[in-house]
Amino acid sequence: MKRLLPIFAIHLLLLLATGAAAQSDPLPSWNDSASKRAIVDFVGSVTKEGSPDYIPPKERIATFDNDGTLWSEQPAYFQVFYLIDQVKRMAPEHPEWKTREPFASVLKGDMKGVAASGEKGLLEMLAATHSGMTSEQFADNVRQWLATARHPKTGKPFNQMVYQPMLELLNYLRANGFKTFIVSGGGVDFMRVFAEQTYGVPPEQTIGSSLKAKYEMRDGKPAIVKLPDINLIDDKDGKPVGIYQYIGRHPVFAAGNSDGDYQMLEWTTSGDGKRFALLVHHTDEKREWAYDRDSTFGRLDKALDNAKKNGWLIVDMKNDWKVIHPQQ
Amino acid sequence: MKRLLPIFAIHLLLLLATGAAAQSDPLPSWNDSASKRAIVDFVGSVTKEGSPDYIPPKERIATFDNDGTLWSEQPAYFQVFYLIDQVKRMAPEHPEWKTREPFASVLKGDMKGVAASGEKGLLEMLAATHSGMTSEQFADNVRQWLATARHPKTGKPFNQMVYQPMLELLNYLRANGFKTFIVSGGGVDFMRVFAEQTYGVPPEQTIGSSLKAKYEMRDGKPAIVKLPDINLIDDKDGKPVGIYQYIGRHPVFAAGNSDGDYQMLEWTTSGDGKRFALLVHHTDEKREWAYDRDSTFGRLDKALDNAKKNGWLIVDMKNDWKVIHPQQ
Numbered sequence: 167m168k169r170l171l172p173i174f175a176i177h178l179l180l181l182l183a184t185g186a187a188a189q190s191d192p193l194p195s196w197n198d199s200a201s202k203r204a205i206v207d208f209v210g211s212v213t214k215e216g217s218p219d220y221i222p223p224k225e226r227i228a229t230f231d232n233d234g235t236l237w238s239e240q241p242a243y244f245q246v247f248y249l250i251d252q253v254k255r256m257a258p259e260h261p262e263w264k265t266r267e268p269f270a271s272v273l274k275g276d277m278k279g280v281a282a283s284g285e286k287g288l289l290e291m292l293a294a295t296h297s298g299m300t301s302e303q304f305a306d307n308v309r310q311w312l313a314t315a316r317h318p319k320t321g322k323p324f325n326q327m328v329y330q331p332m333l334e335l336l337n338y339l340r341a342n343g344f345k346t347f348i349v350s351g352g353g354v355d356f357m358r359v360f361a362e363q364t365y366g367v368p369p370e371q372t373i374g375s376s377l378k379a380k381y382e383m384r385d386g387k388p389a390i391v392k393l394p395d396i397n398l399i400d401d402k403d404g405k406p407v408g409i410y411q412y413i414g415r416h417p418v419f420a421a422g423n424s425d426g427d428y429q430m431l432e433w434t435t436s437g438d439g440k441r442f443a444l445l446v447h448h449t450d451e452k453r454e455w456a457y458d459r460d461s462t463f464g465r466l467d468k469a470l471d472n473a474k475k476n477g478w479l480i481v482d483m484k485n486d487w488k489v490i491h492p493q494q
Numbered sequence: 495m496k497r498l499l500p501i502f503a504i505h506l507l508l509l510l511a512t513g514a515a516a517q518s519d520p521l522p523s524w525n526d527s528a529s530k531r532a533i534v535d536f537v538g539s540v541t542k543e544g545s546p547d548y549i550p551p552k553e554r555i556a557t558f559d560n561d562g563t564l565w566s567e568q569p570a571y572f573q574v575f576y577l578i579d580q581v582k583r584m585a586p587e588h589p590e591w592k593t594r595e596p597f598a599s600v601l602k603g604d605m606k607g608v609a610a611s612g613e614k615g616l617l618e619m620l621a622a623t624h625s626g627m628t629s630e631q632f633a634d635n636v637r638q639w640l641a642t643a644r645h646p647k648t649g650k651p652f653n654q655m656v657y658q659p660m661l662e663l664l665n666y667l668r669a670n671g672f673k674t675f676i677v678s679g680g681g682v683d684f685m686r687v688f689a690e691q692t693y694g695v696p697p698e699q700t701i702g703s704s705l706k707a708k709y710e711m712r713d714g715k716p717a718i719v720k721l722p723d724i725n726l727i728d729d730k731d732g733k734p735v736g737i738y739q740y741i742g743r744h745p746v747f748a749a750g751n752s753d754g755d756y757q758m759l760e761w762t763t764s765g766d767g768k769r770f771a772l773l774v775h776h777t778d779e780k781r782e783w784a785y786d787r788d789s790t791f792g793r794l795d796k797a798l799d800n801a802k803k804n805g806w807l808i809v810d811m812k813n814d815w816k817v818i819h820p821q822q
Binding site: 227347358371372376380387406407410412413415 | 552629675682690696698699704708709715716734735738739741742764
């Protein structure tokens with residue numbers, strides 16, 4: 167018996183160490199508010215075996231919007247900056263753009279002119295900058311842009327303007343057996359370039375708006391070529407449809423920040439059993455931006471009105487978050 | 495020192511046990527042929543750290559066709575039996591089908607008449623039996639059918655007509671850090687009902703042909719409703735396109751059995767670095783079926799001609815497999 171004592175001692179130390187780790191705060195950038203407690207309570211109740219709310223690991227599907235939920239979206243969706251920079255980069259090969267809208271306005275830096283071209287103009291620029299090339303060429307362009315482009319207000323690389331508390335939430339859910347997905351209105355090929363490194367979400371768990379594509383030989387090698395036709399608009403009604411097509415399971419957790427996420431949150435919380443939905447409310451004009459009902463990007467109106475009735479958590483960025491963007 | 499000996503002894507035993515487990519055969523239903531060795535050599539070389547062929551775990555994407563690759567597909571794709579059974583089940587609500595082709599032929603059991611209606615007839619039956627209901631109702635129908643329907647030749651439930659050697663291959667790849675996907679011409683909603691339980695492939699890793707869908711309120715609850723319009727034909731050129739849209743990564747391993755898999759295998763083996771592709775060749779008319787170039791279902795012609803040139807393994811079902819279907 168005596169010679170077993172050292173082994174017991176080691177076991178005891180290990181147990182204590184594990185206990186300490188389990189008690190360390192998994193969401194250190196969240197203030198100790200009702201929001202944080204609601205999240206921790208939900209995760210605790212659905213992961214505890216024997217709990218009436220228990221959800222088996224394979225059904226722990228968590229879906230996150232990207233723009234305004236995982237990274238900033240002001241003064242415009244970051245992909246809009248990419249689009250504008252691509253128009254400028256490609257302009258020398260397209261002399262006709264000097265006199266053709268909305269390209270002419272982009273090249274003159276006239277954002278009002280760009281806005282005046284409306285959805286039609288945006289789709290034209292999207293076709294010009296997001297299709298015609300192979301999927302690999304597109305990914306290379308995005309990679310190069312992310313490495314060099316800077317946010318107009320903060321001067322930071324765009325992928326540093328992610329929300330530290332949300333990175334912690336993604337990690338916390340994964341550590342508790344959740345499979346995390348991005349379900350965003352943003353372009354899927356655009357997000358897949360950085361989502362794995364930035365968020366720990368692999369390409370096969372990143373869903374977004376997409377163009378059609380075809381398989382063909384280019385220079386004697388097979389390639390996927392991006393076509394200028396819409397495949398999926400992964401916004402509003404399109405989000406539950408995208409979830410159904412790509413994931414094929416009902417999420418049990420969803421996070422968004424705008425009316426574009428309404429149906430995803432509604433679909434998620436309509437499932438049987440315990441479910442969780444949250445909205446990031448941009449309330450911090452000092453550290454980020456403050457906007458909701460009147461914003462062009464990330465308009466939050468109907469979802470804000472119905473959140474309480476629907477049992478959705480509203481995360482108050484100013485009061486719930488200790489830090490916004492990661493401290494470099 | 496003396497009191498540490500028992501601990502060393504335990505470690506030694508554990509090491510020996512681990513060694514024994516590693517040496518046990520992961521593919522016991524495969525004969526010890528060149529095919530088996532090619533698979534084991536590939537997996538060994540790409541998973542060994544420091545090997546020039548090493549592939550990091552996150553890039554270990556393996557894609558499998560379903561019909562004729564993971565389960566049988568004779569005398570017709572199993573989903574065709576489902577379709578026919580659904581037409582019969584739904585017939586009382588559709589008296590007009592008695593005189594309308596191809597429904598009339600189905601109800602009379604006239605398979606030649608059904609065949610004569612061609613692709614148009616098939617699409618009409620598909621729309622009638624695979625759309626109009628919610629995704630959950632459809633899954634319920636398939637679940638019920640799988641529990642009761644029997645294969646016309648073997649009398650077995652259809653999901654027992656899977657290939658034991660391929661189940662072992664799926665497990666073997668997963669045990670070596672591969673993420674396994676189904677990429678099939680079959681209907682995605684149909685396969686998602688049984689793929690997780692049967693193959694260990696979850697819904698979010700099951701890709702197939704699909705219909706469009708919409709999100710709407712039904713009886714005051716949100717639902718996904720299947721529409722009668724094609725979203726993706728996940729066959730031939732559509733397979734690499736489906737892989738690109740759903741997975742967003744280049745597979746490093748692909749398995750198929752017909753010309754419908756040609757482009758998936760071509761796309762997979764065109765990637766940089768070590769890649770693997772195999773074709774299941776149906777050569778066993780005693781234990782299963784023997785067919786290739788002239789088969790209506792699972793025609794294997796061009797892929798058979800080019801397999802050697804392309805470096806694809808041809809698995810000879812009769813000589814490479816000890817058993818075909820699982821022994822119940």
